[in-house]
Amino acid sequence: MMQPPAQALPAFDTRPAGDPIARLDRIPVWPYPYSLLWVLGAAYFFAFFDIVNIGAVLPEIASEFHVTATLASSAITAGLIAYIIGAYGIGSLADLFGRRLSLVLSVGLFSLGSIGAAFSPSFEVLVLFRFITGLGLGAEIASVTTYLGEITPASMRGKYTSWATTCAYAGFVAVPFVARFLLPTYRWGWRALFLIGAAGGITIFFMRWHLGESPRWLMIHGHEEEAEKAVRQAEACARQRFAHPLPEPEPRLNRSEPRGYPTSSLLHPPYRRRVLLLIALWFFYYIGNYGWLEMLPTLLRQISYSLASSLTYLIVSGVGFVAGALLSIWLNDRIERHRTLFVAGLIWVLALLTVGLIPQPSVIMAAGFVASATIGLMVPIMYTLTAEHFATPARASGVALTDGLGHIGGALAPILVLIGTLNFGFFGGLLVMALSGVGVLGLLPFTIRATRKPLDEVSG
Template identity: 30%
Template sequence: MLHSNAKNRLDRLPIARFHKTTLVAVAFAYFFEFADINSFAVTAPRLIKLWGVTVNQVAYVTSLSFVGMFLGSVVASWMADRFGRRTALNITTVFFSVFSLASVFSWDVVSLGVFRVLTSAGLSAMTVVAVIYVSELFPSALRGKFQAYAIVIGICGTPVTNFVASAVVPVNDWSWRLVYLWGALGIVYLFFARHLRESPRWYEARGEHAKADAILTELETEIAAEKGPLPEPAPPTDPPVLQKAPLRILLQKKYLLPTLLLIVLWVTQTIGFFGYSSWAPTLLAKEGFSVEKSVFYVALSTVGAPLGSYIAALVTDRFERKWCLVAFGAIIAVCGLLYGLTFNPVLIVVFGFLVNLFERGYTALGYAYSPELFDTHGRSLGTGVSYGLGRLSNAAGPLIIAGLYNGSGYRSVFLFIAGTWLLGSVVLAVFGPRTKQVGAALAPPKEPVSA
């Protein structure tokens, strides 16, 4: 067999039980990624009082966590190519769960920082693999929507965790540890793992066409029994790629330009959002709000996150993703700036709600947009390296924010964050390629599609 025609055979499949099972599994992993990613942010105000942790120490732990995210992203892109998308997803989810559990037993800010760096590496690695996995298994014309649906479910981990934190952190001197125990429950993902299939497109890219064909045939038989006869797939147009993808291929023009664009996208998103979400509880507490109120206000604002991802699901396959990202980024900049200009509790919650709503919509759109800029050969490396460098950039972000706060005050932090979002929007508007037409021509039959 010279070509398993994986892309076209997958693109013409109607959405069936297999897709929904995959969606639930990935969404579950996302739930505990989003649950765990801000655990340090919501426990830091308590640790300031218990351990005497300083704002600069909070900045160092947060910065090093993003170094961990970079390393996790790069390793994940290698693992996804070497061992397969499904295997890499399993390993990375278990990894971040184990080190979140280890955080429960930390004894000072240094030990907690080490465990958070390792947890963050696993979180970022899992995200890179999950984005690639969904992109390769779902039909091209609908993958943006289902990337967003996975985040709609997964992002609920953020408000749920913040409400858990607001309830347990103030109880006594050790109850903050329960927040990390909660994040460790991502290990339950293994229950879903046995129902997942490896990506046929990964097998095809390795030249293992018989294995790709076996999975495709199994899926086609299963889905035809559930949905009825399937249309014939389009014939293959590209020759199969048989060689491995070395890191240097990203220097080729067709990979370099999208990689540079995505680095800007993820750098501005990372500094812009995590500058806000990682610091809001601590800065509110430093400005005179109680630990209980600061964590609760942030918890209320994160209720907007699932709605933002749902809005992204509605627009991602209907409008050009590039322009959706530009619009969402500009709105976040305005709302984030207004958040920093008020100390009224109601307005803090309202503008925080809007920041979370549009940012999580932006993230869902970015997860769909990123892998579309590469072919199968360069997808894992391009997505992993650009996402990882975006996360690495925030090693400097918390130090900049701590410096701005200590030197110029609370509002200067939010002026910086707003400027970061605007920069990302302008670069995307000028240089971002369109991708919507790529999948539009290959839409599967409409009648079986359901969410």
């Protein structure tokens, strides 16, 4: 039997102040054990370690398997294509069967892929396992973003998404440090880097004990008693940390949620326009983002920088990822998100052009630090903003679909960057990245304004 079509525009009435979601949103402190944050942070650390390590080892892979730099970059492209498939496929499972299940599946997949890549006997096998890794990475990023956005009270939604992303960028920073030691010294160093990424699988065992299901997901799937229990536990934890009585819950808009398969609601107003806008936003952003993250070592090698020098510059500039993410913890809920993103995006474009025009060691390190810091600042805010555009029944699918299809830009980034270098040399590669940032700046004004507002007031 066919599912009824999704409602185009959700109706709503007033939700009573005693409703579990209203009570969750009014809590002024982090209402869960901090171990939950550490488990998610560790999973994110190893996921992002795995995202960026392919860029560091790309020259070594080309040498090991006797392939060109262009062909070697197909390992990046395969992973990003898989990212799209995994983000949407497992993201849909998260909407249907729960956020917790999708987190476990995603971590298991990227860990399995990393182990396989480490022991690949040929380039073709390596590409296959990077594809499997990409399935898990795409799913995890969509799942963590959705999960944190739903379990966190409205006033601090951005703060804790930024906290998790800070852990992720610590994984970014760790790659060049480890690669600086392994790659110049050991022929098998690139394989060891993949194995380190696989260590993220250990967090699966801790997820079983520390991660509860999203109360919002429980409510819309008819598990009111479980949602009530989860919120009572959150309130009890918050009372132990908060020196004053918890504020009274405010009545919220109670929207009737779209029915049917999650994606079906995304094809109707107001979500259809939001989907197209966010796909375009992420598409442009990921061209520059992945161009910088994955291709910089290759570009530096092309202008005669040694492997050791390239990794040293990555270490210095990479500290900017964590610096930017730490700054986003403070900014994410203080200033309207699209304004912060616009200023950071403009600085990002200027930093990329500076590196391209003046590829001297000191400039690469200084401007590279700024470029990396803006990435670290922008990504958690963009994740938070994306999740706010969708209602709970299709939130994971919406995040996965837009972020996932946006990764087509990331998949094209190595090709576009290399084409840029063919025509304009090193500067051409950086120019491609900078132009993608201009596309981001043009789209940001059309996003919704949701900072510090309850999800049910802005997602419908």
